[in-house]
Amino acid sequence: MSKPKFVYVTYIRATPEKVWEALTKANLTEKYWFGYRVSAEGKPGDYMTAVNPAGRQAHHDPILESDPPRRLVYAWKPLYKDLPQEPPSRVIFELEPAKGQTRLIVTHDEFSEGSKIFEMISKGWPAVLSSLKSFLETGRGLEPSWNEEETKRAVQA
Amino acid sequence: MIDTARFKPKTVYVIYIASTPEKVWQALTDSAFTRQYFFGFAVDAEPRVGGAFRLLAPDGRVHVRGKIVSWDPPRLFASTWLVEGMQGYGELPECLVGYEIERSGEAVKLTMTESHSWEVPEEILKGGQTGWPKILSGLKSVLETGKPVAMKMEGPPPDMTEAVKKALVEKPWL
Numbered sequence: 131m132s133k134p135k136f137v138y139v140t141y142i143r144a145t146p147e148k149v150w151e152a153l154t155k156a157n158l159t160e161k162y163w164f165g166y167r168v169s170a171e172g173k174p175g176d177y178m179t180a181v182n183p184a185g186r187q188a189h190h191d192p193i194l195e196s197d198p199p200r201r202l203v204y205a206w207k208p209l210y211k212d213l214p215q216e217p218p219s220r221v222i223f224e225l226e227p228a229k230g231q232t233r234l235i236v237t238h239d240e241f242s243e244g245s246k247i248f249e250m251i252s253k254g255w256p257a258v259l260s261s262l263k264s265f266l267e268t269g270r271g272l273e274p275s276w277n278e279e280e281t282k283r284a285v286q287a
Numbered sequence: 288m289i290d291t292a293r294f295k296p297k298t299v300y301v302i303y304i305a306s307t308p309e310k311v312w313q314a315l316t317d318s319a320f321t322r323q324y325f326f327g328f329a330v331d332a333e334p335r336v337g338g339a340f341r342l343l344a345p346d347g348r349v350h351v352r353g354k355i356v357s358w359d360p361p362r363l364f365a366s367t368w369l370v371e372g373m374q375g376y377g378e379l380p381e382c383l384v385g386y387e388i389e390r391s392g393e394a395v396k397l398t399m400t401e402s403h404s405w406e407v408p409e410e411i412l413k414g415g416q417t418g419w420p421k422i423l424s425g426l427k428s429v430l431e432t433g434k435p436v437a438m439k440m441e442g443p444p445p446d447m448t449e450a451v452k453k454a455l456v457e458k459p460w461l
Contacts, residue, residue: 138420139416139420140302140420140424141420141421141424141425141428141438142424143428143432143436229437229438231438256300256301256302256303257303260302260303260304260394260427261303263424263427263428264305264427264431267428267431267432268305268431268432270305272303272305272392272393272394273392273393273394
């Protein structure tokens with residue numbers, strides 16, 4: 131059995147610089163990432179941090195590569211205690227100009243076989259990246275009712 | 288009736304759209320609307336199960352021909368696809384393309400599933416995996432911003448053309 135790997139491609143009517151900014155600045159992510167403040171502005175060796183809408187830390191993961199506005203790689207290990215403890219996985223963002231748009235490829239891999247977190251992110255990324263696209267093209271992200279479980283988890287103190 | 292059980296899902300793409308199920312349905316089935324995001328192609332669908340499905344290129348040639356398998360507005364739309372507009376592709380077994388439209392809070396969740404009846408090589412699946420994100424990103428943009436998307440369809444990469452040639456010789460579906 132092969133190890134699970136998630137790939138999602140989306141086209142966004144914005145420059146790679148704008149998409150990069152929206153992926154790495156907490157004051158922008160909170161407008162579309164369902165209230166999460168995600169900061170990933172640092173260099174390799176620094177950390178990607180995410181704080182949920184209740185103010186609780188959800189991520190503190192090393193940034194592995196950062197080449198603005200083209201490529202960003204960080205580790206991924208949610209800090210929620212109710213989740214199964216799994217080794218960190220890896221998220222790769224690739225941004226390419228595509229005729230006035232940006233092609234954004236998100237690859238989430240390095241999961242162990244049978245990973246529960248893989249199932250969660252497979253549902254989560256399409257919602258987050260759809261909301262990112264809406265935010266950059268219309269100024270408004272999508273409503274966070276996309277995943278009740280995640281919403282519940284987000285407001286738990 | 289078409290036996291859909293023999294088709295297995297190979298490519299699934301999910302996208303959330305700030306819209307209503309009715310508008311998403313129209314965006315998928317109305318030819319004037321599909322031209323705004325589907326590389327200028329027009330969907331021509333007879334509105335009933337068993338009806339004819341065609342995807343017409345901007346010059347009017349038939350690119351895809353098929354039969355409607357599900358027609359349940361504004362929730363389910365599926366048809367078989369025989370890609371006649373590309374050299375050799377029309378001789379491959381038809382595939383099944385289905386759209387499911389669901390409300391998700393204030394948005395709409397659209398799930399596209401491309402299913403096949405045989406062990407399709409990865410190189411051939413690549414075609415859809417390259418095309419669907421462009422098409423469905425465009426659909427979302429048009430519904431949310433009202434502006435058409437000018438994206439062109441790219442020709443098949445050489446390894447895809449090779450894989451089609453090989454499949455037509457070996458006919459692994461027989």
